[in-house]
Every structure is written in structure tokens, then in C-alpha cells.
Amino acid sequence: MPTLADLFAQALNGLSYGALLFLLSVGLTLIFGMLDVVNLAHGSFYMLGAYAGLTVIAATGSFWVALLAAPLLVGAVGALVERTCLRPLYRRPALDQVLLTFGFIYLFEDLVKWIWGGRIRSIPPPDLFSGSVKLYGATIPSYRLFVIGFGLAMAVALWLLIERTRLGAIIRAGVFDAEMTGGLGINIQRVFTAVFAFGAALGGLSGVIAGPIQSAYPSMGVGILIPALIVVVVGGLGSLKGSLAGSLIIGQAETFGKAWLPDAAMLIIYVVMALVMLVRPQGLLGRPLK
Amino acid sequence: MIARIVAFAALAGVLAAFPSFFGNYPVKLLQEILIWGIFAMSLDLLMGYAGMVSFGHSAFFGIGGYVAALALKHSAGAVSALLLPALAAGLAALVIGFFSIRVSGVYFIMLTLAFSQMFYAYAFQVAWLGAEDGLVGIPRPTIVGMSLASTKSFHLYLLVLVAATALALWRIVRSPFGHVLRGIRENEARMEAVGYAVNRYKLLAFTLAGTLAGCAGSLYVQFNGSITPDAFFWTTSGEALLMVIIGGVGTLGGAMLGSAAFILLQSLVSTYTERWMLILGLTFILFVLFAPGGIVGALRGRVGIRA
Numbered sequence: 076m077p078t079l080a081d082l083f084a085q086a087l088n089g090l091s092y093g094a095l096l097f098l099l100s101v102g103l104t105l106i107f108g109m110l111d112v113v114n115l116a117h118g119s120f121y122m123l124g125a126y127a128g129l130t131v132i133a134a135t136g137s138f139w140v141a142l143l144a145a146p147l148l149v150g151a152v153g154a155l156v157e158r159t160c161l162r163p164l165y166r167r168p169a170l171d172q173v174l175l176t177f178g179f180i181y182l183f184e185d186l187v188k189w190i191w192g193g194r195i196r197s198i199p200p201p202d203l204f205s206g207s208v209k210l211y212g213a214t215i216p217s218y219r220l221f222v223i224g225f226g227l228a229m230a231v232a233l234w235l236l237i238e239r240t241r242l243g244a245i246i247r248a249g250v251f252d253a254e255m256t257g258g259l260g261i262n263i264q265r266v267f268t269a270v271f272a273f274g275a276a277l278g279g280l281s282g283v284i285a286g287p288i289q290s291a292y293p294s295m296g297v298g299i300l301i302p303a304l305i306v307v308v309v310g311g312l313g314s315l316k317g318s319l320a321g322s323l324i325i326g327q328a329e330t331f332g333k334a335w336l337p338d339a340a341m342l343i344i345y346v347v348m349a350l351v352m353l354v355r356p357q358g359l360l361g362r363p364l365k
Numbered sequence: 366m367i368a369r370i371v372a373f374a375a376l377a378g379v380l381a382a383f384p385s386f387f388g389n390y391p392v393k394l395l396q397e398i399l400i401w402g403i404f405a406m407s408l409d410l411l412m413g414y415a416g417m418v419s420f421g422h423s424a425f426f427g428i429g430g431y432v433a434a435l436a437l438k439h440s441a442g443a444v445s446a447l448l449l450p451a452l453a454a455g456l457a458a459l460v461i462g463f464f465s466i467r468v469s470g471v472y473f474i475m476l477t478l479a480f481s482q483m484f485y486a487y488a489f490q491v492a493w494l495g496a497e498d499g500l501v502g503i504p505r506p507t508i509v510g511m512s513l514a515s516t517k518s519f520h521l522y523l524l525v526l527v528a529a530t531a532l533a534l535w536r537i538v539r540s541p542f543g544h545v546l547r548g549i550r551e552n553e554a555r556m557e558a559v560g561y562a563v564n565r566y567k568l569l570a571f572t573l574a575g576t577l578a579g580c581a582g583s584l585y586v587q588f589n590g591s592i593t594p595d596a597f598f599w600t601t602s603g604e605a606l607l608m609v610i611i612g613g614v615g616t617l618g619g620a621m622l623g624s625a626a627f628i629l630l631q632s633l634v635s636t637y638t639e640r641w642m643l644i645l646g647l648t649f650i651l652f653v654l655f656a657p658g659g660i661v662g663a664l665r666g667r668v669g670i671r672a
Contacts, residue, residue: 113471160654167657170418173471174610175653177603181646189640297600301482326436341486345479349464352476356468 077334080212086327087210091219093326094226094284099299099319100306101233102277108313109270111163111169116176118300119183120275124149124193124282125291129198138201138287140359145178145283146276153275157268165267180297188293198286218287225284230319237315246270250313302329305348311361320359369451373528381524384517392516394632398625399527400584405608405620406534412606413615414538415570416550417466421477422578424461424484425454429579431488434500437586446506446587447502447526447580454579455572462571466564469553472489478599485597499593503586513587514608523584530577537573546570607645611652613659622660 077085103117127145132138156179164172199205202219237243248256249266250334257263282291289295306325311318332343351359381398384392406427409481411417427445429450436445488494495501505513513519537543545566548556557563586592595601604627630648634641656663 107471113474160650163654169470170444171653171657173418173474174606175650177606178646178649178653180603181642182650183646185640185643185646189643301478301599304475305479308472308479312471338490340489342483345483345486348479349476349483352468352472353464356472 078212081334083211084213084215085330087213087215087219087223089327089330090323091222091226091326092330093322093324094223095281095288095361096302096306096326097226097322097359098229098277098281098284099303101229101315102274102281103309104305104307104315104318105246106271106274106275107307108247109253110161110165110172110267112172112176113304113312114176114184114271114274115173115300116156117274117278117303118296118298119180120149120153120278120296121282121285121299121303122187122291123152123183124279125198125286125295126187126196126282127279128286129191129196129291130284132198137282138199142280142283143326146280149279149282150272153278154268154272156180156275157271157334159336161271162264169177180300184296191291191293193293195290195292197290198283200287208332210213217240219353222284222288233315302344305344308358309348309351311358313362314358314360317358317360368372370563377524377528381521384520389516392520394628396516396520396523396627397587398475398621399523400581400588401608401628402582402621402624403530403604404528404578404581405579405605405612406530406617407574408537408602408605409615409617410534410577411570411574411619412609413617413659414543414550415546415567416553417469417571418474418512418566418606419465419571419574420474420475420478420602420606421461421465421481421606422482422574423597423599424477425458425591426582426585426601426605427481427484427488427577427594427597428457429454429582430586431494431500431582432579432595433586434503434592437506438500440478441504441506443506443508446583450579450583451576454582455576457579458572458575459568462568462575466567466571467576471495478602481597481599481602485594485599488597493599497594499595501591501592503590503592505587505590519587523588524624526584530580531617531621538617542566542569554628557612575637607649608655609659611649611659612665613661614657616659619659619661 099117102120103114104115106112106114106117123146127148128141131141137139160175161172164175170344186326200218204221207216208220224263237246241336245261245266248261249263249270253263306316306321309324310319310321324347328343328347329340332340336343380395383395404422408419408422411419411422411622422492431451433446433450436449442487461477461480465473465480468476489497491645505519507513508522510520511518531589538546543558546559548561549563549566553563582596585596608623609620612621613619627645630645631641634644652659658665
């Protein structure tokens, strides 16, 4: 029988994985909500973030500088991708855009191998959170607690941004009806670029956050994309709250699955997703399908 | 029509004579192209004709492959090599299709993706499928008394199957059934309103495509002698998708051309540089941006229009 302390440690592990998934999936869901593009290259932005973080840490010695600089870099890459390649495709069927982002997976993965090599590179946690703490008889790496806190803080900050600012109002309007919003005098093209860049930056940010837990390696993007997509589908495409709910569910399902049903661990999140899609195809908190 | 038959026969003749003039390596490349070509054509039936973009087609490739691997170890005949893998993949497609066709667009992509990843996760973990390492040392079958162990006999066998598949698909897309599929691609609601049982047609297309993908998976195992869980991984579906797009969606022949382009790019570029993935990614991006009709579309001079 697992002790209460084990359960507690598992739940916290699941929560920190959920927080990471939230940071990653929220960018994916924002981009989908606004641009109607399922960005398959989102995992690549995550990977780019981790590697950019690695380089910034090597140059400055500070995790915190990396946490700021790497998302900015990845956001710039995102803006470039949107302006040069996605924009010409908005008039075409939505699937062309999905396919385009698929091409970028190959491009980015090979670029990373070229620049940083194919080896696994570990990223040290910041000094402040390099130890561990004892909570209710369980030993928890303090970095995981930081990830949970950071995820929660970001969730609140994003909620405030979307619900309480003018920019947020424009984004909500654009998600609801981009064409109409453009008709009201908003430069919707610029909002598209900004949202894509912001989503990419969030992907990069989660890459830096994941670094100390999972290290950096070229195929990390392809690996994390599927859980992130599952979170978005479970929560509801385009829904911020759904992304949060999906992350928490998938985070716990994955962690407890690994501990209790090791033989079926990898299957569990797919089963959760398939069940949700069959019962509620639009996701837990998504808008009903047309 | 006659010109087409002559061209088809001439092409088959050239391909059949290929091993007499070229060494082992080019022949193997050609065989790989043909096998992936079947896989890509089966995806094109779904994508290009029924308008169903699936990111989970690898499920059926993998099922065909694994079933063939298990069956061939048991008895190396035609039943193990062709019948069982096709049946298993077709059955799986029927079940997965039954659930997946209820949704469309990105949701269809996600659901098919999730199903194929389930198989990946399963194959990756269970011992009876060899877990991470997959199944190795699979013998080639003996079909109607002919052992396929040699490259030349396998080549002939493969060509016959490829030609049969191509002809069957060619007939299917030109049949009334094929026209209904195209109608569904263009306007599903209207086809429904006109009185077609749209879901039944979609399910049949999905099952047919899955069955053919299973055959491709089985051929891949016979060609390679081994299979790993990577056959199920979603990037395998992605590669077939790349081939279809590069070759030209909705043209069948384009899928084969795309397969050739992909495999030649992979093998030729990788002899000059390690950066073949970069070049592949760029090629694909350029095709999506500037030649959405693929190679076939560009050849027809209809760049920008979906064939």
C-alpha cells in the first residue's frame, strides 16, 4: 500500500507536470483560438526555448535571465514564422497551415542538432531552488514547488491579461470573430502576429522551465507535442480555462498512471482523451462544435 | 485510354527489369519507394478523395507490420504475409473509423493521432511485441512455391502487388463510390441532404485505406525483416502525409512520386550532408507555400489549384 506521504509526493509531482503542461498548452490554445491553426511546431518552440535557455545560462550564469531572454528569442522566431510563412496561407484551407507547421518540426529539430549537437544537455536548476524540502514526511525537490507556483502565477497573470486589459479584449474579440474585429478598425493582422509570437514565447518559456527537470535534447519537441495536444483537446480547443483543467487532469493521470499501473502508464492519457472526445467532442470547457 | 495502358505496362516493364541493370543498393531503394508508395497512396485515398486528413494512418501500417511479423515467424506463407495483416488492419480501421468519423477537421486529426499513439504506447511497453526493440529476424514468405528470400524474386512479387494496388485504387476513385467520396470532400452537408449515407461512405473509405496501409506495413516487414514501435509513431503518419503533399494530393500517382522524392532525398542528401531533415523540412514548407498541388500539380501547370 502506498503511504499517505507517497500519495502526497505523487500528487505534487503530477501538479508540477500539470503546471508545465499548462504553460505549454496555453500557447497552443491561444494560437488555435485566434488563428484557427493547430500549431504542430509548438513542441519545436518548447525545444528551442530549452536550448536558448541553455545558451543564455552558459553566457550569463543566471537561470532567471534565461527565463526572460529565451522566451523573447523564441517569440521573435514565432513572429518571423507567422509573418513570412503563415500569413500567405490564411486564405487557403485551414489544413494547409497545419501542414506547414508540420514542416517546421523537421526544420527546427535539425537546426537545433546543427547548432547544439544531438546529445542530451542538462540544465541546472537555479541555486535558489536546487535543494529539496520535507513536506508531510515526503521529500520534494524545491524546484518542483517553484514550477507549481510559477504555473499558478502565470495562470493568474494570463487570466488578468485576457479578461482585464484592452489587449485582452481585442484578443477575445478576435477569437470570437476575427473578421468582424478587423472591421471594427483593429489591425487584426498585427494581432495575429502578436498572438502567434506570444504563443511561441509561452512555448519557449515552458521549455526553459522544463529544462532542469527533463534536460534538453533534439527530440523533446516531438515528444511533448502529443501530451500538449491532448491537454488542449481534453480541455477544449481555444479555451484558457480548459487548458488549465486539461493540464491538471493529464498531469495527475500521467503521474499516478506511472506509479500505479506502470504497464499501462503510456496508454492512460490517450484513453482519457478518447473518452472525453467521445462523450464531449468539443472538450470539457470548449465551445460546442458547429 | 490505350496510351495510358501502354504507359502503365511500359513503366511496369522498366521497373521489373530494374534489378537486371542495377546493383543491390538502388534496387533496395526502389523497393522501399514502392512500399512507402502503397502506404502514401492509401492515405491519399482518404485525404485526396474523401477529404479526411488523418494523422493516425501509422496505426494500420504498424498493425499490418506486427501481425505479419508474428504470423511469418509461425508459418511463412501467403496467409501470414498478406491475408492476416490486411484483415487485422482492416478490422482495426473499421473500429477506429467508427469512432473517428463522428468528428472532422482538426478533431479528426487529433482523434486519429491519439488512436495511433495508443498502439505506439502499447507496442512500446509489452514484452510479447518485443517492447522497445520490436520484432527482429522475420523470415520472408514463400508464395505459390516461390521463395522470396532473394532480392529479385521479392522484387517481382512486390511489383505485382504494387501494380494490383494501383489498379484497384485507380478503379475505386473512378467508380461511383469514388465520386461520392469527392462529393463528400467538396460539400459533406449537401451530399447528406441529397440522400447519401455519408458516414457509411466515409467509414468504408477509412477501412479500405487502413487495409491497404496494413498491406504496406506487412510488405515493409518482409522487406526489412524487422519492425519497431516507431512504425506506430505519429511521425510515420506525418512522413506519409509529406509524401502525399509533395507528390500532389488527390492524384494517387503523386503519392508514389512523393514517396520517391522523400526516399531519394533522404538517401541521396544524407550521403552528402547530415542535414537532410533540414532540407526535407524546407522542401516541404516550400511545396505547401508555393506548390500546394505538389509535383503533379506543378507538372500540370496548375500551381495553386488542388488537383
